[in-house]
Amino acid sequence: MSDKPVLELRKVSHEYSGRRGIFGHSAPTRAVDDVSIRVGRGDVLGIVGESGSGKSTLAKIMLGLLPPTQGEAFLDGRPIAGMTRRQIAERVGFIFQDPYSSLNPRQTVGTIVAYPLYLRGEGTSAQRRERAQKILDIVGLPTRFLEAYPSQMSGGQRQRVAIARALISRPKLLICDEPTSALDVSVQSQVLNLLLELREEFDLTYVMISHNMSVIQHMTTHVAVMYLGRVVEMNVSERIFEKPRHPYTQLLLNSTLTVAPGAGVPDLRADAAARQTMREHPPYIVLPD
Template sequence: MSRTPPALELCGLSKSYTLGGGLFKRGRSLGAVSDVSLRIPRGQVMGLVGESGCGKSTLAKMLLGLTTPSEGDVLVDGKPLRGANQKALARHVQPIFQDPYSSLNPRKRISQIVGLPLQVHGIGTARERAARVAETLDVVGLPRRAADQFPGQLSGGQRQRVAIARALIMRPDIVICDEPTSALDVSVQAQILNLLLDLKQAFGLTYLFISHDLAVVEHLVDRVAVMYLGRIVEEGTRAQIFGAPRHPYTQALLASALTPEPGLGVPDIGMGDAMPDPSAPPSGCAFHPRCPRAEAVCRQQRPRLEDIRGDNARVACHFA
């Protein structure tokens, strides 16, 4: 009996860019994403966390077919993404972007924005498309009158609901959520997160949820992957990552979260402020210049991301 493939699988995915250079000068190579492998089973939510500039958005672009990997491949339902037709991919994978203020065309009515994917793919008659737009707006909690409005007439939360409706209009299997609540007020964030959870249940969706907000990730996901300087350094269930993190970087991220207790502020965790230059990464473990537990082996040898606990969790640390 064959095993059902995961909804989304990343196999040794890497992306490098060349910086500078010219006719007689070789440019520097920047490894934005390096050897990332992840499996997201159907119907689950995988959280991807890390500091700004660690490669999260580059990874999202590769999953959406917006940029080609330098190495590795993406499998959607067991089928390789490389060389796939972009329109065919869009039927299975859709994005929800960070900023609802810039991701919607201000000159188009909401009905046009949400219904455009149906028109591009030639799905249904004009009347059928209008009916599905109205149905989808209702599903995401927008009133029917919103169909005739422009984005500038809506609040931030309503605009993000429009973005969600646009992503769902094609009835995709997988949704890539790239910081979908970071531009919203805290009270509105909670509404959008609950909506995403409800939609996951209603449509059997699979999410990759990219965020730097650990509280948001803890609320939503089943599993978490922690990214540092283009590599996954730890992966595990929500309970494993938030309850018993093993990598020093994961521990530092959790310790650096703001506490609600007045006067405590952000604790000093010894990590320092600056992430190393991705075009000149440190030798060995890339985190060793900021790690309070680093020893000589950390500077000399890069640790492999491997299961050291036997409980479906992976860590890349010599001392985990």
């Protein structure tokens, strides 16, 4: 990687403050703990880890939606903290897990997809519509869907709408948080393959969060394995899959190979001793240069 990284996190942590509730005050949660990551142009960085390991929190930091409580995040070498919403949106788009709740049910697909352009005051309404139509075509939805409402569409079609909306302002980086886990298995691979095709066409860089190791293996160039808020192993994907170094990565791969292929990530919450061993084991991290 010779260019400067598209995305860089330097020793980033995020702590959610404790809440006062009916059972008293809860302790603060360190959801992300001292994470450093570089994502080069064209890379697809997979992030894996069990539920609650901090993946979505990390994604929100990358999108500038959540400020790190320590450390710094950069897009194209510029600190996210100093950027406006609009400057961030020009560089990075996102696709979340649930295509059912992430689209406004009262808006037509045309309005949803063109909305980022509308927000930026770009073009006339006819020009925005034309761009929406073009991008729908690229994600494989016929023009008639411009006037459709999300409720009239399947999960896979809705996720295509979400992808179209993310791409209409032509960001260079897409953050996908479990983009296919709410979809039927038969539709998942169509959406994943679409994302791979778009990578070429739009010269995209991805951060791809998934529970599913076969998705990660299929899609990514690099993998970061998260455990209790930390990155415990990071390397190019082949190395992670051929020669995992950290016991947690080994466990992750063994469980997905032996229990039920593609079933996901083991949940160790019940096993305090295992957590302790895993946490104490030094991380094995190879950052791209």
